[in-house]
Amino acid sequence: MKKYAVLHEPGDIVTLAGTRFVVLDVERRGSLPDSLFLLALESVGASEFGSSNNYAESDLKKAVDKWLEDMGKRGLDNAKLIPREIDLTTLDGSGCYGKLSVKAAPLTLDEAREYADIIPNAERWCWLATGWSGPSKSDGDLALYVYSNGDWDYGYCSGSRGIRPALKIPSDLLLDSADKPDLSEVPTDTLLEEIRRRVVDKA
Numbered sequence: 001m002k003k004y005a006v007l008h009e010p011g012d013i014v015t016l017a018g019t020r021f022v023v024l025d026v027e028r029r030g031s032l033p034d035s036l037f038l039l040a041l042e043s044v045g046a047s048e049f050g051s052s053n054n055y056a057e058s059d060l061k062k063a064v065d066k067w068l069e070d071m072g073k074r075g076l077d078n079a080k081l082i083p084r085e086i087d088l089t090t091l092d093g094s095g096c097y098g099k100l101s102v103k104a105a106p107l108t109l110d111e112a113r114e115y116a117d118i119i120p121n122a123e124r125w126c127w128l129a130t131g132w133s134g135p136s137k138s139d140g141d142l143a144l145y146v147y148s149n150g151d152w153d154y155g156y157c158s159g160s161r162g163i164r165p166a167l168k169i170p171s172d173l174l175l176d177s178a179d180k181p182d183l184s185e186v187p188t189d190t191l192l193e194e195i196r197r198r199v200v201d202k203a
Helices: 059-073 109-114 188-202
Strands: 013-016 019-027 035-040 046-048 084-087 099-102 126-131 142-146 152-156 160-162 165-170
Touching (some): 059 165, 084 165, 109 126
Antiparallel strands (some): 035 165, 084 099, 142 152
């Protein structure tokens, strides 16, 4: 049975190309499928951050890109992913790394803070995409990561931590997924609210 975006809300667990994700956010887009912001439920591997804490040039980014390529081989239509812009401002406020458009990347510190109440803890310590300070400082070889209990900390970029990618997808990528109930399990008032919303969007 066809499934609709009304079934997906922040905190839901969904499966995409064999990998489980938590829904962090849902953007209603009128007549277009809703946009879902997803975070891998667990680490999908491990990597050093790299030779510096600039995510754009990091080994971590290469590892995430390779993971995304592998997801494509497992059936994910990567061409349909919605690019997101991440802000690579370091913890001390240095904007030297600028912003980066990505199809998948670890959360930045700002994103991790925004969705802290929704993000489940992962079993492995995982990198964020945010550096501790700019490269001109003595601690410019440090980057932020998250413990398995959800606490944040920093570590040397040469250390190995988990890879926990986040990505945005149109909700219709999940239409054929078997991880959600069919519409018979959705409360009638929820369905009516969705119908009213769509009517208003088209008016």
